[in-house]
Amino acid sequence: VVAAEHLTRLYGEGQAQVAALRDVEVAFQPGTFSAVMGPSGSGKSTLMHLLAGLDRPTSGTVTIDGVELNGLNDKKLTLLRRQKVGFVFQFFNLLPMLTAEENITLPLRIAGERVDEASLRQLLEAVGLADRKEHRPAELSGGQQQRVAIARALITRPAVIFADEPTGNLDSQSSREVLDMLRRAVDDLGQTIVMVTHDAQAAAVADRIVFLEDGRIVRDEGHLTA
Amino acid sequence: VVAAEHLTRLYGEGQAQVAALRDVEVAFQPGTFSAVMGPSGSGKSTLMHLLAGLDRPTSGTVTIDGVELNGLNDKKLTLLRRQKVGFVFQFFNLLPMLTAEENITLPLRIAGERVDEASLRQLLEAVGLADRKEHRPAELSGGQQQRVAIARALITRPAVIFADEPTGNLDSQSSREVLDMLRRAVDDLGQTIVMVTHDAQAAAVADRIVFLEDGRIVRDEGHLTA
Numbered sequence: 189v190v191a192a193e194h195l196t197r198l199y200g201e202g203q204a205q206v207a208a209l210r211d212v213e214v215a216f217q218p219g220t221f222s223a224v225m226g227p228s229g230s231g232k233s234t235l236m237h238l239l240a241g242l243d244r245p246t247s248g249t250v251t252i253d254g255v256e257l258n259g260l261n262d263k264k265l266t267l268l269r270r271q272k273v274g275f276v277f278q279f280f281n282l283l284p285m286l287t288a289e290e291n292i293t294l295p296l297r298i299a300g301e302r303v304d305e306a307s308l309r310q311l312l313e314a315v316g317l318a319d320r321k322e323h324r325p326a327e328l329s330g331g332q333q334q335r336v337a338i339a340r341a342l343i344t345r346p347a348v349i350f351a352d353e354p355t356g357n358l359d360s361q362s363s364r365e366v367l368d369m370l371r372r373a374v375d376d377l378g379q380t381i382v383m384v385t386h387d388a389q390a391a392a393v394a395d396r397i398v399f400l401e402d403g404r405i406v407r408d409e410g411h412l413t414a
Numbered sequence: 415v416v417a418a419e420h421l422t423r424l425y426g427e428g429q430a431q432v433a434a435l436r437d438v439e440v441a442f443q444p445g446t447f448s449a450v451m452g453p454s455g456s457g458k459s460t461l462m463h464l465l466a467g468l469d470r471p472t473s474g475t476v477t478i479d480g481v482e483l484n485g486l487n488d489k490k491l492t493l494l495r496r497q498k499v500g501f502v503f504q505f506f507n508l509l510p511m512l513t514a515e516e517n518i519t520l521p522l523r524i525a526g527e528r529v530d531e532a533s534l535r536q537l538l539e540a541v542g543l544a545d546r547k548e549h550r551p552a553e554l555s556g557g558q559q560q561r562v563a564i565a566r567a568l569i570t571r572p573a574v575i576f577a578d579e580p581t582g583n584l585d586s587q588s589s590r591e592v593l594d595m596l597r598r599a600v601d602d603l604g605q606t607i608v609m610v611t612h613d614a615q616a617a618a619v620a621d622r623i624v625f626l627e628d629g630r631i632v633r634d635e636g637h638l639t640a
């Protein structure tokens with residue numbers, strides 16, 4: 189459902205130039221759960237942002253559901269992303285002036301879609317925030333904010349969800365619950381998930397683990413279909 | 415070196431009131447390394463902010479080196495904090511317009527102290543950021559930003575360091591290096607560290623583990639002196 193070829197992302201020039209990603213080639217099949225691991229600074233977030241169309245590569249291509257992103261102008265790219273992509277950012281990127289509930293339903297309201305109260309309530313329960321939905325991010329703990337970000341990515345049931353360290357701020361209990369939820373989204377709803385994680389337990393839930401090092405893929409194992 | 419008595423922190427009123435901390439009593443001895451663990455939302459960050467004088471309790475007292483914080487006006491409290499406390503925030507709180515190096519040396523420059531180039535270089539090496547010191551936070555990966563925040567807390571060699579999830583965004587290699595560094599600060603420099611973590615491996619480095627649940631301390635084991 190999402191594929192990259194010769195993907196390269198460079199920052200800066202000359203001496204100070206940083207190669208965040210170098211000639212990366214990878215494809216993720218529909219209905220699979222993949223983990224992306226690697227040392228701090230190895231290019232994981234950069235890869236995720238490029239695959240989700242949130243950033244443009246220095247060279248190479250990204251294709252989502254057969255559509256090559258390079259060929260899209262910003263407007264069309266935004267539309268594609270809105271329809272097909274869910275993203276859990278490493279630092280949540282919640283809107284501080286909105287409540288947890290408003291942050292979660294924002295993608296639906298932007299798309300002009302109706303909010304199904306029942307499934308919203310179910311989602312809030314699933315992430316353990318039913319009693320916090322009126323709170324703004326500043327009134328929530330780190331892990332609670334992270335769970336809001338996760339619910340927000342799930343609510344539109346996108347074709348592919350990119351989750352950048354979704355359990356980084358969660359205790360083991362909440363982590364398990366979130367990972368179970370993501371696993372179910374793949375197994376029951378046929379969603380595709382690409383998850384960056386440093387947590388071996390989180391990776392264990394995935395069908396496949398892609399290892400990055402210094403901007404390159406150095407290992408890619410699993411390939412088990414869901 | 416830092417102690418709390420009958421520490422309570424409430425948010426909001428009536429029905430919506432949240433008791434982040436309820437009547438907490440705890441003391442941390444000089445030269446010890448303590449971990450604070452507990453479920454997401456259990457009050458860990460709140461406890462840390464109150465102990466570090468970054469927030470005021472609803473009731474109860476905090477004492478740092480014998481000085482009771484309630485008796486201090488904001489100006490005096492800021493001075494005490496600057497002299498005695500180092501803090502690694504759960505979300506780093508770096509200044510976006512400053513480079514990594516400038517963020518790290520900021521506490522020294524604010525205190526009007528000279529920056530010792532040699533120990534600065536050593537610290538940058540220790541956190542693996544020597545080649546990134548000219549980058550601004552937006553040009554750094556999540557884990558790199560976290561390491562800047564850690565170096566910033568260490569540079570003034572404060573009496574007590576509060577670290578809120580210092581390894582949350584780090585791969586296992588960088589985590590180990592950071593934890594070794596914190597352990598050495600306690601063993602070699604007699605510093606006191608109170609570290610919030612969800613990571614059992616990180617907690618294993620500590621002398622003592624304090625468990626929070628729903629705003630209360632439910633377990634407190636170790637008490638081994640360094």
Ligand SMILES: Nc1ncnc2c1ncn2[C@@H]1O[C@H](COP(=O)(O)OP(=O)(O)OP(=O)(O)O)[C@@H](O)[C@H]1O
Binds near residue numbers: 320323456
């Ligand atoms: N300004 C606020 N208004 C209302 N409730 C708040 C506010 N700040 C924190 N809380 C609540 O206080 C409780 C404790 O928050 P705290 O950030 O201390 O938890 P934590 O243990 O650090 O959680 P995490 O592991 O998720 O970071 C949470 O339930 C949180 O929602």
Ligand SMILES: Nc1ncnc2c1ncn2[C@@H]1O[C@H](COP(=O)(O)OP(=O)(O)OP(=O)(O)O)[C@@H](O)[C@H]1O
Binds near residue numbers: 549
């Ligand atoms: N705007 C930028 N300018 C310069 N270098 C950058 C910029 N953004 C990212 N980098 C560099 O690109 C490399 C990859 O960054 P990236 O955020 O993808 O790493 P990561 O694997 O997600 O790390 P972490 O596990 O610490 O989150 C890092 O070395 C980082 O410093």
Ligand SMILES: [Mg+2]
Binds near residue numbers: 232557
């Ligand atoms: Mg990252």
Ligand SMILES: [Mg+2]
Binds near residue numbers: 331458459460578
């Ligand atoms: Mg916290």
